[in-house]
Amino acid sequence: MQGRHGHLSREQKQFALWLHAKGWRLVDIAREIGCSAPMVGLMVRTGRYVDAKAFGWDPRSGCLTIAEREQILVGLAQGLSLTAIAGQLGRAVSTISREVARAGGREKYSAWGAHERARAQARRPKAFKLGTGPLLQEVATNLEQLWSPQEIAARLRLDRPGDPEMHVSHETIYQSLFVQGRGQLRRELARCLRSGRTARKPRTAVDGRGRIPGMVMISERPGEVEDRAVPGHWEGDLIMGEQSRSAVATLVERSTRLTLLLHLGEGKSAEQVEVAMREAITALPVSLRRTITWDQGAEMAKHATFTATTGIPIYFCDPHSPWQRASNENTNGLLRQYLPKSTDLSLVSRNELERIQDSLNARPRKTLGYMTPSEKFAELVAATT
Template sequence: MRRSYTHLAVQERALIETQLKLGMSPAAIAAGLMRAPSTVTREIRRNGWLAPAELSRLGRTRIAGGYRCVAADRRARLLAAKPRVARKLILGNPLWIVVVDHLRHGLSPAQIGSTLARMPDPVQLSYETIYTALYTMPRGHLRSSLLALMRRRHRARRPHRRQDGRSKPSIPEMTLIDQRSVEIRMRLIPGHWEGDLIIGKGNLSQVGTLVERTTPFVALVKLTSSKADVTAQAFTEILNRFDSQLRRSMTFDQGSEMRHHKTLTANTGVDVYFAHPHAPWERGISENTNGLLRQYLPKGTDLSLFSQDQLDDIAWRLNTQPRKTLGWKAPAELFLPEDAFDFVQHWSPKINHVALVP
């Protein structure tokens, strides 16, 4: 007997018809197929089979009791393609319009589901429902335009691929990540950041990224070059926007742009720690955030064209989006002072208050 159920294949249905013609009982057929007797019984009953006792009252005996494997397989395929429950998300309905509008605001399917659930009139919508609705659309301009709104812009859902790191130059007087205190490693209090660079077209432009490890609140840094002195000055200006209690440490990779980390520490009070070479998982929050930022700063883009104000606007978009790791709260809710950001007040105007569900 099989441990997990699978639908009958056309070959099994053909065997059922043949063995019924030979006069075998449904129980014997099920044993030969290593199926539960109820599986075979339901299959033949729902497809016109009658027991010999029933056939005797009808006159002429029907071949295989009236069961036909080709017709049964065709019926099964048609029923499998027809949903048993009416779909909640249908192209063009009010809920579809709301989902597309949230995609245009930069939210992922999971974030859309959590946002709708937190509204005054909550709607329960699984992110898998959104993915299914988008990726099962017919090929064409509409499908391409909607998939272009997705964060990764993949034409199909696919697993992440591992990328090998490259060697990094040594940094003078650097403190390795191993020497971080417990409160930094465990993310017990806010104020500890992870930093990195996003590289633009032709490796000729770059934007600095800062992600607070506890919240994770994002700040972006405009860089005119990746030189160490320019990087130290630009990161200093952004970090000094925050109170001293919210700028305690920063973890960076061993890129040459952070050679002046001592200057950065002197100007901000931020202790700088360095991850090991070829170990991006040691700054996992930063790596994940860089992937999210690629929705707004795509690869192959000249990042020098973005002003600091534009980068602040992009960071604010991420900081107001609900995050699964935060119990679907937004980073701004946790990082900013209490009552400085109201999630419902921020997102309610972006939702068309019509009947989202029947």
């Protein structure tokens, strides 16, 4: 810290006088601002601070100021809860919680130390961690093994707990793959990602699809669907082939993860999807066809016809919310190992789809206690007959 060299900033001296007025001991003030107790005593006696050099940095709008950090320090010393401190400052509790955790916790929190650290982290430009060296090589090797950036980041911390130079966030890996000027990782490694994308889709991208008439939203779906205790609730979607010219429809049962692959060899229009869904779903026992959840794709334009014919309601996810069909999304990711995005799905026969379907349903799943979807589904069928 600056104070250890005897050169306290104007703000540090003001802070020392403020803490003294609050009744703090000289030794505690010295520890907080990083100087000796006699120096604090001299400042207190003279009351001088104007002649000191200014710290020279103010946080950007929305970030914690030194005055707020002072209030956090005093609140912690008084034994106040983080919620109470957040209320005094008009801040979110999570903001105060992260601030205190970053600076050593309740017992070790230093307002001035946290402020100096914030200034250091705000400096630009920063050296990019995936520039060169063994970290870059290890990340590239793991990407070639089809590990995701999240898996790589987590595994590096697990394997090298005492080597922070070999730690990297998953966001840094994504930036190296996709952001212009930070492409130290070979661009072709982006194809090793599960998505296969060579560019990131902006969060602000506008969905140009029109609204489907008569949609019933997921918020109106029965509560029994959520806990997966009752079988017969399905999630559906299309996976697209090369240049989105062909498709296969997928249905995944939420309780068992059983997957049905629907052949769409004649096309992916709403009429063709409705027919394929009706044929697949009506072949099931009545007790195992309760609801279907789908996204707002145009292929669902005939949802009312489907419901009127089968009696099975279709609920629609909110826009850009794939997690509302999490079982289906995860299964579609596995399906891409069989049907990559470059595949012309119109050429995939019904027999081939059935083979892939059987393979997926015979795959042990951790979420099922390593039972297979077929085994779990058979168990439920037996229990309902």
